[in-house]
Amino acid sequence: MIYLDHNATSPLDRRVYEKMIPYLTDIYSNPSSIYRFAQGARSAVEDARLYLAQLLNADTKEIIFTSSGTEADNLAIKGIACQLREKGKHIITSKIEHHAILHTCEFLEKYGFEVTYLDVDEYGLVNLDQLKKSLRKDTTLVSIMLANNEIGTIQPIKDIATICHENGSLLHTDAVQAVGKMPIDVKELGIDALSLSGHKFYGPKGVGALYLKKGIKIIPLLHGGGHESGRRSSTENVAGIVGLGEAARLAKLEMKANEAKIRPLRDKLEREIIAKVPEVKVNGHPEKRLYNTLNICLKYIEGEGILINLDFEDICANSGSACTSGSLDPSHVLLALGLPHEIAHGSLRLSLGKDNTPEQIDKVIEVLPKIAERLRSMSPFWQNK
Amino acid sequence: MADIYTDKVYDYFRNPRNMGELKDPDAIGKVGNTKCGDVMWVYIKVKDDVITDCTFKTFGCVAAIATSSILTELVKGKKLDDALKVSNKEVAGALGGLPQIKMHCSLLAEEGLRSAVEDYRSKAPKTA
Ligand code: FES
Numbered sequence: 111m112i113y114l115d116h117n118a119t120s121p122l123d124r125r126v127y128e129k130m131i132p133y134l135t136d137i138y139s140n141p142s143s144i145y146r147f148a149q150g151a152r153s154a155v156e157d158a159r160l161y162l163a164q165l166l167n168a169d170t171k172e173i174i175f176t177s178s179g180t181e182a183d184n185l186a187i188k189g190i191a192c193q194l195r196e197k198g199k200h201i202i203t204s205k206i207e208h209h210a211i212l213h214t215c216e217f218l219e220k221y222g223f224e225v226t227y228l229d230v231d232e233y234g235l236v237n238l239d240q241l242k243k244s245l246r247k248d249t250t251l252v253s254i255m256l257a258n259n260e261i262g263t264i265q266p267i268k269d270i271a272t273i274c275h276e277n278g279s280l281l282h283t284d285a286v287q288a289v290g291k292m293p294i295d296v297k298e299l300g301i302d303a304l305s306l307s308g309h310k311f312y313g314p315k316g317v318g319a320l321y322l323k324k325g326i327k328i329i330p331l332l333h334g335g336g337h338e339s340g341r342r343s344s345t346e347n348v349a350g351i352v353g354l355g356e357a358a359r360l361a362k363l364e365m366k367a368n369e370a371k372i373r374p375l376r377d378k379l380e381r382e383i384i385a386k387v388p389e390v391k392v393n394g395h396p397e398k399r400l401y402n403t404l405n406i407c408l409k410y411i412e413g414e415g416i417l418i419n420l421d422f423e424d425i426c427a428n429s430g431s432a433c434t435s436g437s438l439d440p441s442h443v444l445l446a447l448g449l450p451h452e453i454a455h456g457s458l459r460l461s462l463g464k465d466n467t468p469e470q471i472d473k474v475i476e477v478l479p480k481i482a483e484r485l486r487s488m489s490p491f492w493q494n495k
Numbered sequence: 496m497a498d499i500y501t502d503k504v505y506d507y508f509r510n511p512r513n514m515g516e517l518k519d520p521d522a523i524g525k526v527g528n529t530k531c532g533d534v535m536w537v538y539i540k541v542k543d544d545v546i547t548d549c550t551f552k553t554f555g556c557v558a559a560i561a562t563s564s565i566l567t568e569l570v571k572g573k574k575l576d577d578a579l580k581v582s583n584k585e586v587a588g589a590l591g592g593l594p595q596i597k598m599h600c601s602l603l604a605e606e607g608l609r610s611a612v613e614d615y616r617s618k619a620p621k622t623a
Contacts, residue, residue, distance in 0.1 A: 412556055412559075415508070487514075487515070488514055488515075488552055488553055489552060490534055491534070
């Protein structure tokens with residue numbers, strides 16, 4: 111099998127798995143308990159917190175473990191917006207955010223908040239002038255993703271933070287796709303809150319975290335025993351947290367090497383597909399883009415057919431096509447780039463990981479042109495070409 | 496392997512019967528699915544009110560391609576009026592069913608054929 115869907119999820123690193131096992135078996139204690147047996151679990155959670163803090167250049171007190179990136183997004187948006195509701199009820203975000211952000215904002219709109227959805231340019235970059243103009247006195251929170259899951263475009267988050275802070279607004283960033291792939295220094299970038307997810311960088315599923323800058327108060331989503339300094343009650347998912355911590359530790363050590371391995375493979379894939387398949391459009395920013403992500407539109411054909419054909423070749427990929435998602439509209443991200451409906455339909459996302467080999471990439475380069483040709487031969491739009 | 500569709504759907508998607516343009520067709524039906532933007536063209540040849548040949552071209556999802564293809568088989572050899580009776584449910588049924596969310600895709604096939612027959616009748620002089 112050739113797995114090229116790392117932006118959906120990544121395999122669990124064996125080393126992470128090994129670290130987790132004791133906490134699924136022998137070390138089952140509740141970290142909150144008083145006896146000595148609980149100490150192992152407690153210190154494992156705190157070690158993980160330290161590794162994660164080190165990955166982001168944050169303090170350990172600024173890390174809140176959650177069950178997922180989605181929960182971290184919900185906690186940040188609802189938690190901050192509700193905390194600051196007296197000050198203002200205006201939020202700014204972008205049109206290409208993950209649904210965990212967009213649907214949370216839509217939810218808040220039903221409860222009296224106002225949300226501005228910023229446009230992006232053809233590469234997926236947020237318009238900074240529009241951001242400046244949209245900021246208001248009552249804008250408490252801005253949420254702009256660091257790197258986009260579909261097209262990989264990386265936002266100028268430091269500039270965005272500066273603009274927000276000049277207005278006295280907080281900046282949250284959904285960094286689910288960026289954490290573990292690229293260096294992130296929350297202090298340097300001026301980020302107030304940041305969401306991440308374990309399974310996107312070789313950690314386990316079911317665990318994520320929110321970085322929340324010291325001094326920022328938040329209303330919790332989950333009330334209960336007061337875990338995570340009262341910000342997220344629930345008995346800790348110890349094994350998951352240990353896995354997330356180990357994944358963070360490894361990411362810090364190996365990020366550079368991973369990039370050096372993955373980027374040339376992605377670049378080759380891009381080059382060769384463009385050379386071998388006519389009428390292909392690459393989506394996302396040419397340079398400011400995650401080094402593992404390739405999103406292309408194969409004109410005149412539709413994404414689901416491409417995916418199923420790749421699946422027949424044992425290649426796992428993804429698409430922003432409507433037909434694959436259960437909704438009938440193509441990806442909101444591709445539409446926000448200004449792509450027409452029928453072109454957005456033919457999108458294909460290949461997202462690489464550290465275990466992909468040059469041979470695997472060659473295989474994709476070999477089969478994809480044939481698939482495109484076959485599907486195009488069926489397409490009424492392709493005739494007379 | 497993906498299991499969203501029946502084996503028959505995958506079979507018709509991978510090895511579509513009657514795919515491509517028909518030489519000198521008597522009529523062409525062109526329809527688009529307003530729900531998702533997918534498009535199907537149906538080519539027919541008619542003799543003595545009977546569809547003697549039928550092919551298709553489709554821009555659409557796996558279900559759209561499979562239903563287009565099996566439609567051509569279902570209507571070939573049928574009288575025009577009988578061919579018009581082939582419903583999208585029948586088309587989907589012939590493939591062993593479609594997932595609920597994909598039922599609308601089979602409408603393309605039904606409408607494609609209707610449009611082809613309309614095209615034919617609009618040009619063919621009515622023979623009494
Ligand atoms: S025909 Fe468009 S989703 Fe199937």
